[in-house]
Amino acid sequence: MATIKDVARLAGVSTATVSRVVHGLDLVSDKARIKVQKAIAELNYRPNTNARALKSRKAELIGMVTPNLSAPFFGALASGIEEAARKHNYKVMMRNSLYETETEIEAIESLREHGCQNIILHSDFSDDETLTRLAEEFSGLVIVNRFIPAIANRCVWLDNQTGGRMMAEYLLRSGHTDIAFISSTYKNRDPVDRLKGSQQVLMENGLNVPDSRVILTDPDIQGAKSATKALIDSGAKVSAIVAYNDMMAVGVMNALQEAGIQVPEEVSVMGFDDLFICLACHPHLTTMKYPVAEMGAYATSLTIELTNKPDTVPSRTHLFMPELVARESVLDLGEGIAKNKGDDSSASSIAS
Amino acid sequence: MATIKDVARLAGVSTATVSRVVHGLDLVSDKARIKVQKAIAELNYRPNTNARALKSRKAELIGMVTPNLSAPFFGALASGIEEAARKHNYKVMMRNSLYETETEIEAIESLREHGCQNIILHSDFSDDETLTRLAEEFSGLVIVNRFIPAIANRCVWLDNQTGGRMMAEYLLRSGHTDIAFISSTYKNRDPVDRLKGSQQVLMENGLNVPDSRVILTDPDIQGAKSATKALIDSGAKVSAIVAYNDMMAVGVMNALQEAGIQVPEEVSVMGFDDLFICLACHPHLTTMKYPVAEMGAYATSLTIELTNKPDTVPSRTHLFMPELVARESVLDLGEGIAKNKGDDSSASSIAS
DNA sequence: CTGAAAGCGCTAACAC
DNA sequence: GTGTTAGCGCTTTCAG
Numbered sequence: 001m002a003t004i005k006d007v008a009r010l011a012g013v014s015t016a017t018v019s020r021v022v023h024g025l026d027l028v029s030d031k032a033r034i035k036v037q038k039a040i041a042e043l044n045y046r047p048n049t050n051a052r053a054l055k056s057r058k059a060e061l062i063g064m065v066t067p068n069l070s071a072p073f074f075g076a077l078a079s080g081i082e083e084a085a086r087k088h089n090y091k092v093m094m095r096n097s098l099y100e101t102e103t104e105i106e107a108i109e110s111l112r113e114h115g116c117q118n119i120i121l122h123s124d125f126s127d128d129e130t131l132t133r134l135a136e137e138f139s140g141l142v143i144v145n146r147f148i149p150a151i152a153n154r155c156v157w158l159d160n161q162t163g164g165r166m167m168a169e170y171l172l173r174s175g176h177t178d179i180a181f182i183s184s185t186y187k188n189r190d191p192v193d194r195l196k197g198s199q200q201v202l203m204e205n206g207l208n209v210p211d212s213r214v215i216l217t218d219p220d221i222q223g224a225k226s227a228t229k230a231l232i233d234s235g236a237k238v239s240a241i242v243a244y245n246d247m248m249a250v251g252v253m254n255a256l257q258e259a260g261i262q263v264p265e266e267v268s269v270m271g272f273d274d275l276f277i278c279l280a281c282h283p284h285l286t287t288m289k290y291p292v293a294e295m296g297a298y299a300t301s302l303t304i305e306l307t308n309k310p311d312t313v314p315s316r317t318h319l320f321m322p323e324l325v326a327r328e329s330v331l332d333l334g335e336g337i338a339k340n341k342g343d344d345s346s347a348s349s350i351a352s
Numbered sequence: 353m354a355t356i357k358d359v360a361r362l363a364g365v366s367t368a369t370v371s372r373v374v375h376g377l378d379l380v381s382d383k384a385r386i387k388v389q390k391a392i393a394e395l396n397y398r399p400n401t402n403a404r405a406l407k408s409r410k411a412e413l414i415g416m417v418t419p420n421l422s423a424p425f426f427g428a429l430a431s432g433i434e435e436a437a438r439k440h441n442y443k444v445m446m447r448n449s450l451y452e453t454e455t456e457i458e459a460i461e462s463l464r465e466h467g468c469q470n471i472i473l474h475s476d477f478s479d480d481e482t483l484t485r486l487a488e489e490f491s492g493l494v495i496v497n498r499f500i501p502a503i504a505n506r507c508v509w510l511d512n513q514t515g516g517r518m519m520a521e522y523l524l525r526s527g528h529t530d531i532a533f534i535s536s537t538y539k540n541r542d543p544v545d546r547l548k549g550s551q552q553v554l555m556e557n558g559l560n561v562p563d564s565r566v567i568l569t570d571p572d573i574q575g576a577k578s579a580t581k582a583l584i585d586s587g588a589k590v591s592a593i594v595a596y597n598d599m600m601a602v603g604v605m606n607a608l609q610e611a612g613i614q615v616p617e618e619v620s621v622m623g624f625d626d627l628f629i630c631l632a633c634h635p636h637l638t639t640m641k642y643p644v645a646e647m648g649a650y651a652t653s654l655t656i657e658l659t660n661k662p663d664t665v666p667s668r669t670h671l672f673m674p675e676l677v678a679r680e681s682v683l684d685l686g687e688g689i690a691k692n693k694g695d696d697s698s699a700s701s702i703a704s
Numbered sequence: 705c706t707g708a709a710a711g712c713g714c715t716a717a718c719a720c
Numbered sequence: 721g722t723g724t725t726a727g728c729g730c731t732t733t734c735a736g
Binding site for chain 2: 705706707708709711712713714
Binding site: 001046047048049050051053054059068069070071072074075076078079082083086091092093094095096109110112113114115221250253254257276277279280281282293 | 353398399400401402403405406411420421422423424426427428430431434435438443444445446447448461462464465466467573602605606609628629631632633634645
């Protein structure tokens with residue numbers, strides 16, 4: 001590995017001049033610059049990041065801490081972050097927190113060893129206070145997918161409540177009034193907010209959501225599948241099921257189809273996230289688009305701004321909106337009725 | 353940030369002693385060790401990785417270069433790598449290569465800036481020579497998912513050909529003899545090897561695979577969908593379709609179902625990888641398990657060994673085997689016949 | 705067993 | 721415009 005000294009020697013200048021050229025400072029004569037550039041090319045010189053970070057005490061490094069990279073949602077987030085980081089000439093270091101506060105904190109602390117101030121964190125379990133304290137230590141801390149009032153300007157999050165509203169409004173527009181919700185037991189806010197949004201809309205329309213129609217379970221395919229089976233067995237009469245996310249929606253569809261219930265003819269299903277898994281299931285899943293990759297890219301810019309020019313960062317929050325993606329898993333009952341004349345199935349019993 | 357000096361001062365020893373304690377060397381008196389440990393805890397001291405790497409010229413850093421983290425396959429790989437790396441006290445830095453040789457090389461070079469020798473690379477497009485040359489520069493280079501004879505001891509790969517054999521054998525055993533293959537146009541070896549394995553088995557059984565039954569297309573849902581449509585339109589008579597991977601299998605199922613062809617009753621479908629997407633589609637996809645996460649973990653240990661104790665590394669290759677995961681998308685024609693007595697559909701025409 | 709000290713590669717005053 | 725130089729925090733001989 002060639003060092004700055006090697007370059008300086010070959011170019012016949014001092015290391016300071018080389019450093020200036022590398023940094024694109026313009027207090028260097030053209031002649032010197034050219035010599036240096038040639039030497040750099042010849043030696044295939046690359047500045048040693050460790051030395052640079054050690055000296056200048058900043059790292060051009062983004063630490064990404066997410067629960068688990070193998071979930072597609074986080075893969076998409078990671079991709080968004082990496083791409084944006086590359087554009088800014090930052091590297092990204094990743095750590096799985098495995099959904100545990102302890103591992104999460106350890107992951108963040110370990111990032112500090114690298115002098116990394118830029119951290120993008122997706123935290124489900126740490127409490128607001130912990131994160132607020134963390135923000136004091138890490139000037140570039142950005143929280144993704146969660147809103148904490150005390151550090152609102154570091155939160156890049158999604159309006160889940162409006163998302164919930166949009167889902168309910170869409171279902172209502174499609175003629176559904178008997179709706180069940182299969183949501184997550186996890187204590188982060190998303191499930192609660194989405195549910196709240198949906199319920200608001202229903203109540204505003206004079207509809208009631210009995211507790212028996214809201215089932216909380218593990219937020220994965222299997223959890224949703226079991227919950228749906230239980231719902232079917234209960235003999236509940238619903239024409240649509242809203243799942244907390246796409247994975248769960250898939251579980252719902254699995255259970256429905258195994259019970260011989262047609263989707264969407266008999267029961268409609270909605271998901272949330274718009275993962276490619278929506279196109280894997282049949283019928284294709286109607287869902288809310290969660291702009292993960294965009295939010296990852298945004299968070300990347302934000303953390304960099306936060307450390308480099310904190311004054312520029314608006315002291316407001318960074319809120320994204322979900323978008324409805326209508327596919328095939330929700331039946332328009334108006335249309336449905338028009339098509340199957342006389343078949344008045346505006347609220348088919350889920351129990352076959 | 354507390355430094356080693358702070359700790360030394362507080363403990364009343366020299367920085368050398370602190371360093372010894374940190375590294376667990378046992379040439380330190382118990383008294384000193386305890387003082388130092390207390391100081392470390394009190395100051396929440398963490399060694400600065402940059403200084404350490406600068407001085408000792410090694411980085412405890414694994415660079416992971418994959419085409420695109422948002423594909424579930426790479427997410428699983430990343431997870432396997434991260435988990436193993438954490439156990440070894442290594443960090444992992446990730447870079448997307450976006451399926452381009454140039455970006456890939458740049459990603460690797462940029463890792464060098466960190467003094468990173470440990471690189472796990474999933475390369476689809478760089479040629480063998482480039483990678484062999486790279487291996488000379490990076491003592492810890494490990495190639496995942498590809499076999500290059502010249503650097504066999506750095507290759508962690510899957511026996512795709514045997515995988516292909518297993519698929520064909522399974523289909524044969526299930527009574528399928530009219531099989532089509534929807535594979536990938538990508539020039540990496542996997543598609544070719546899998547195809548070769550399957551064709552071998554068929555030929556060994558006196559069956560012939562006409563060229564018209566092997567369709568190459570983009571390795572994604574959409575590509576497979578179009579290809580399948582074309583196959584259907586061609587009026588080909590097949591009872592099973594083997595897709596290059598799960599994503600493509602999903603595309604195949606989509607096309608089939610849209611054409612009103614029942615899976616697996618009329619046409620069976622097989623994928624490869626065993627991504628969770630297999631459980632999203634209906635019927636659940638029969639596939640070959642690709643032990644990605646395990647291979648990621650293995651590659652992690654290997655790269656570390658390669659840099660730390662190169663003599664221990666066996667000069668053999670590191671070959672994994674895929675495994676059949678039977679689910680619901682392949683019909684056993686024997687059983688099928690038994691069930692639907694008299695319905696002799698051992699090779700139903702794909703054209704309805 | 706412990707400490708002093710050199711120096712990894714780079715940056716940024718400061719001097720010229 | 722350019723060079724000299726003092727460290728950044730750490731490891732590691734080498735003396736003691």
